[in-house]
Amino acid sequence: MTRKIDEAEPDGSANLVRLRGKVSTAPEERELPSGTSIVTLRLSVPRETSPMTEGSRQTADWVDCAAWGRKVRRTVSGWRAGDLVEVEGALRRRFYRGGAGTATRLEVEVLSGRVLARAEVRKAG
Numbered sequence: 035m036t037r038k039i040d041e042a043e044p045d046g047s048a049n050l051v052r053l054r055g056k057v058s059t060a061p062e063e064r065e066l067p068s069g070t071s072i073v074t075l076r077l078s079v080p081r082e083t084s085p086m087t088e089g090s091r092q093t094a095d096w097v098d099c100a101a102w103g104r105k106v107r108r109t110v111s112g113w114r115a116g117d118l119v120e121v122e123g124a125l126r127r128r129f130y131r132g133g134a135g136t137a138t139r140l141e142v143e144v145l146s147g148r149v150l151a152r153a154e155v156r157k158a159g
Contacts, residue, residue: 055079098141116153
Protein backbone atom coordinates (compact mmCIF):
# COMPACT_ATOMS: atom_id res chain seq x y z
CA MET A 35 0.00 0.00 0.00
CA THR A 36 1.39 3.39 -0.96
CA ARG A 37 0.79 6.15 1.53
CA LYS A 38 -0.01 9.69 0.42
CA ILE A 39 2.15 12.54 1.73
CA ASP A 40 -0.64 13.96 3.92
CA GLU A 41 -1.47 10.70 5.73
CA ALA A 42 -0.14 9.85 9.18
CA GLU A 43 -0.38 7.06 11.74
CA PRO A 44 -3.17 7.30 14.35
CA ASP A 45 -0.62 8.68 16.86
CA GLY A 46 0.30 11.51 14.45
CA SER A 47 3.69 10.09 13.44
CA ALA A 48 4.69 9.79 9.79
CA ASN A 49 7.76 9.07 7.69
CA LEU A 50 7.01 11.30 4.75
CA VAL A 51 9.48 13.31 2.68
CA ARG A 52 8.88 15.90 -0.03
CA LEU A 53 11.90 17.41 -1.78
CA ARG A 54 12.29 19.86 -4.63
CA GLY A 55 15.69 20.15 -6.18
CA LYS A 56 17.88 19.59 -9.20
CA VAL A 57 18.98 16.17 -10.35
CA SER A 58 22.75 16.28 -9.79
CA THR A 59 23.63 12.79 -11.00
CA ALA A 60 21.81 11.14 -13.87
CA PRO A 61 19.53 8.30 -12.78
CA GLU A 62 21.24 4.92 -12.91
CA GLU A 63 19.36 1.62 -13.09
CA ARG A 64 21.06 -1.38 -11.56
CA GLU A 65 20.23 -4.84 -10.37
CA LEU A 66 20.90 -5.79 -6.77
CA PRO A 67 22.34 -9.24 -5.90
CA SER A 68 18.79 -10.23 -4.90
CA GLY A 69 17.66 -9.66 -8.51
CA THR A 70 15.65 -6.55 -7.63
CA SER A 71 16.06 -3.58 -9.99
CA ILE A 72 16.34 -0.06 -8.59
CA VAL A 73 17.03 3.36 -10.05
CA THR A 74 19.26 5.63 -7.98
CA LEU A 75 19.89 9.34 -8.35
CA ARG A 76 21.08 12.29 -6.30
CA LEU A 77 19.24 15.56 -5.79
CA SER A 78 20.79 18.90 -4.95
CA VAL A 79 18.37 20.67 -2.62
CA PRO A 80 18.86 24.31 -1.60
CA ARG A 81 19.46 24.83 2.11
CA GLU A 82 16.92 26.82 4.05
CA THR A 83 18.33 29.29 6.56
CA SER A 84 18.22 28.01 10.12
CA PRO A 85 20.25 28.54 13.31
CA MET A 86 22.24 25.40 12.42
CA THR A 87 23.16 26.57 8.91
CA GLU A 88 23.63 30.27 9.68
CA GLY A 89 27.10 31.34 8.62
CA SER A 90 27.67 28.18 6.56
CA ARG A 91 29.02 28.58 3.05
CA GLN A 92 27.26 25.39 1.99
CA THR A 93 24.17 26.44 0.06
CA ALA A 94 22.76 23.01 -0.79
CA ASP A 95 22.49 19.47 0.49
CA TRP A 96 22.83 16.39 -1.71
CA VAL A 97 20.27 13.70 -1.05
CA ASP A 98 20.53 10.14 -2.36
CA CYS A 99 17.26 8.75 -3.69
CA ALA A 100 16.17 5.28 -4.80
CA ALA A 101 13.13 4.24 -6.82
CA TRP A 102 12.03 0.63 -6.32
CA GLY A 103 8.57 0.32 -7.85
CA ARG A 104 8.23 -0.36 -11.60
CA LYS A 105 6.17 2.76 -12.37
CA VAL A 106 8.34 5.18 -10.39
CA ARG A 107 11.54 3.61 -11.80
CA ARG A 108 10.23 4.31 -15.29
CA THR A 109 9.35 7.89 -14.29
CA VAL A 110 12.71 8.84 -12.80
CA SER A 111 14.70 7.00 -15.50
CA GLY A 112 13.65 9.73 -17.93
CA TRP A 113 15.14 12.51 -15.82
CA ARG A 114 18.54 14.02 -16.58
CA ALA A 115 21.11 16.01 -14.66
CA GLY A 116 19.94 19.59 -14.20
CA ASP A 117 16.20 18.84 -14.28
CA LEU A 118 14.25 20.52 -11.48
CA VAL A 119 12.09 17.82 -9.90
CA GLU A 120 9.86 17.11 -6.94
CA VAL A 121 9.87 13.75 -5.20
CA GLU A 122 7.70 12.34 -2.46
CA GLY A 123 8.61 9.30 -0.44
CA ALA A 124 10.00 8.04 2.84
CA LEU A 125 13.37 8.16 4.57
CA ARG A 126 14.97 4.70 4.66
CA ARG A 127 18.16 3.21 6.08
CA ARG A 128 19.36 0.42 3.85
CA PHE A 129 21.95 -2.18 4.84
CA TYR A 130 24.13 -3.91 2.28
CA ARG A 131 27.41 -5.80 2.00
CA GLY A 132 30.36 -3.71 0.87
CA GLY A 133 34.08 -4.34 0.47
CA ALA A 134 34.68 -3.69 4.17
CA GLY A 135 31.70 -5.73 5.42
CA THR A 136 28.19 -4.55 6.18
CA ALA A 137 27.53 -0.94 5.28
CA THR A 138 24.54 1.35 5.61
CA ARG A 139 23.14 4.29 3.71
CA LEU A 140 20.34 6.72 4.37
CA GLU A 141 18.26 7.60 1.33
CA VAL A 142 14.82 8.71 0.24
CA GLU A 143 12.69 5.90 -1.17
CA VAL A 144 10.91 7.69 -4.00
CA LEU A 145 7.23 6.77 -4.18
CA SER A 146 6.28 9.44 -6.73
CA GLY A 147 7.96 12.21 -8.63
CA ARG A 148 7.53 14.76 -11.36
CA VAL A 149 9.61 17.14 -13.45
CA LEU A 150 9.00 20.82 -12.68
CA ALA A 151 11.43 22.18 -15.30
CA ARG A 152 13.69 20.46 -17.81
CA ALA A 153 17.40 21.22 -17.88
CA GLU A 154 18.56 23.26 -20.80
CA VAL A 155 20.12 21.03 -23.43
CA ARG A 156 23.32 22.45 -24.87
CA LYS A 157 24.08 21.65 -28.46
CA ALA A 158 27.65 20.88 -29.45
CA GLY A 159 29.11 23.14 -32.06
